[in-house]
Amino acid sequence: MATAAPTRRRAIEDVASALFRERGYAATSVRDIARALDIQGASLYSHVTSKADVLWTIVDRASTRFEAAAESASQLPPSAGAPDRIRAFIRAHVLVATADPELTSVFVHEWRHLEGERRSAILARRDRYEARLRYLIAEGMSAGELLPTDPAIAASFVLGALNSLATWYRPDGRLPAGRIADHYADLAVRSLTEDHQ
Amino acid sequence: MATAAPTRRRAIEDVASALFRERGYAATSVRDIARALDIQGASLYSHVTSKADVLWTIVDRASTRFEAAAESASQLPPSAGAPDRIRAFIRAHVLVATADPELTSVFVHEWRHLEGERRSAILARRDRYEARLRYLIAEGMSAGELLPTDPAIAASFVLGALNSLATWYRPDGRLPAGRIADHYADLAVRSLTEDHQ
C-alpha cells in the first residue's frame, strides 16, 4: 500500500486498492470503502465522483508506473545483450509490483470492470507493455542470444508469472523484494536461454 | 466450454462458467445466467439452490480435474528424473486448462468468493497442488538434477505462468493446446535447469 496518503482523495484510493485486491471491485461497495475510513458512504462523494472513477485512477496510476519502469529499464546501452535487457525489464517489473501489490493486483485483475474508452485504452496499454517484452525476446532470438521459441508464447509465460506475484506477495514475507526480483529474473532468463549467464 | 451439457443443471454451470470468467462472479447476476439460457431468473432455482452453490460446483470440479491430472502425471516410473516429472506435471496442467478454460479460469480467480468451509477447503487443496510441484522441484535440486534455487519461489513462478493461461487461451487460437503444452513445459523445465534437455 502506498503509505501515509497526503490527501483524502488519495486515502480513499489506497483503501479502495486494498479492498479491490481482497474482494474484487464488484464485490466491494462504496460503503465498504467508507467504513474503512470511518465515514458515511455518501460522504465519499465529496471527494470522488464515482466508484468507477476510483477504479480508473488506480488502474491508470499502476499502468503508468509499469510503463515508466519499462522505459527506464530500456535505457541500457545498446551493447547490452538480450538477456541483460530482459533481466532489467523483469527486475523493474517485480520492484514496482512489490512496492505496491494492492495497486498492481487491481491493475492486473480488475481492469475488466472499466467501461468504454477507458477499458479499451487500458487494454491497448497492456498490449503495448506485453509487446515490449515480446520484442526483446524476438530480438534476442534473431541475434542468436536466446533459444528459438515462439516469442508470443514465451512473453505470455513470463508475464503470467510476473502478474501472479502481486497476488501472493506480502511485504512481511520471507524474502525481500530485491531477492524475489533476482530469482524471477534468473528463472525467466534461464527459461529463454541454453546456458545460464 | 464443456460442450453439449446433458442436463439442465449442467447447462447452467457451463453458462455460469463462461459468464464468471468474462465478468467475474460478483458482477454476474443470476438473471444474467438465466437470460443466456432464455429462461426467467427465478426459474434457475428449480435446478440450483443458490448462486454460491453453482460457484462451488464449478470450482470443485476444476480442482478435482487438476488433482486427477497431477495424480496421473505422477505415475512415471521412479527411474524418471525430476525434469521429466516436472514436464509431465506441466503438460497435464496445460491440457486440463486448455480443455476447459472457463472452468479453469473460474477456479483460478473466483474461489475467493466462496465462504466458510468451502473457501478453506479449496484453499487447502490449492496449497496441496502447489506443494506437489514444490516437492518435485526440491527433490530435483537435492538429486542435483535441477539448479539450486528457492523451491517455493520457483513453484510460484511456474504456477503463475500456468494459471495465466486460462485467461488468454482461446480454442480457435493460433497454436493447438498440445503445442502450448510443449512450449510451457520447455520454458518451465529450462528455467530450472542449466542445460535444456
Next chain:
DNA sequence: CCTACCGATCGGTAGG
C-alpha cells in the same frame, strides 16, 4: 418453468 413478489443492498443525489 412462470408470474408475482420479498427484504436487502446497491451507487448515487439533495440539501445542508
Next chain:
DNA sequence: CCTACCGATCGGTAGG
C-alpha cells in the same frame, strides 16, 4: 462530512 432519501437491482421464495 452528515442525514435523509432515490430508483434500480440483487439473490431468493411462494405458489402454482
